[in-house]
Amino acid sequence: MSAHPVIVAIDGPSGTGKSSTSKAVAARLGMGYLDTGAQYRAITWWMLSNGVDVNDPAAVAAVAGKPEIVSGTDPLAPTITVDGTDVAGPIRTAEVTGAVSAVSAVPAVRTRITELQRGIAAGAPAGIVVEGRDIGTTVLPGADVKIFLTADPEARAARRSGELRGTAPGAPDLAATREALIKRDAADSGRTTSPLAKADDATELDTTELTLEQVISWVIGVVEDAGRKQPRS
Ligand SMILES: Nc1ncnc2c1ncn2[C@@H]1O[C@H](COP(=O)(O)OP(=O)(O)O)[C@@H](O)[C@H]1O
């Protein structure tokens, strides 16, 4: 399709549809898929499992280089391990969700994880869809396609709440989910190092009134357009 493997950056706050959209787009276009939030969750899980005080940035920074995080990029079966342990389940607990913004605000953590992400993107032979908070702005500023997804907080909380009810018995109710989500957005947008932000050259899409399938089709259209505009090799 293009002269080099296409890199697609999809950013936005929680519940806008980044993961579901990115996975589907990557699968349909035969590309890799990287969930960068899962990596921040994985390092947070390791900190909590090892008794590190996640509210002490110096303590977190001191051990940020220790865990070995490996992400599998098949969009049909993405994987994440820490020191060889499959953590796909444990990284989705409320405890990790409650601590991840503090850990991911620590510059030493971001430097480490950003390096990992750049290496994975550079080594993706068929191109890759990378989703997160700072992919278009910091991690891959030269990405071929940059998309920023948004949606009303009510829609985002309802989606997340529905998802948690499906997978986690005893999950918090809608109001609690909404409150936690807004608090996490504020922390992620307000941090000093590489906050959640739309890149100037990203295309924004409000997904509030759209179905997931509509969002997927729109993103595929943008990626295919970008491929057509690239010089032929
Ligand atoms: N446009 C949409 N309409 C309705 N539900 C959606 C839409 N996009 C995503 N969802 C659902 O919302 C939940 C959160 O989506 P997800 O892709 O995990 O968002 P994010 O990665 O941005 O946090 C999932 O259950 C997903 O199926």
Ligand SMILES: Nc1ccn([C@H]2C[C@H](O)[C@@H](COP(=O)(O)OP(=O)(O)O)O2)c(=O)n1
């Ligand atoms: N590129 C990224 C991706 C995620 N993070 C941090 C901030 C987020 O609150 C957490 C968790 O991200 P994740 O994408 O799993 O969050 P969701 O629950 O899917 O919204 O990680 C980040 O700082 N930078």
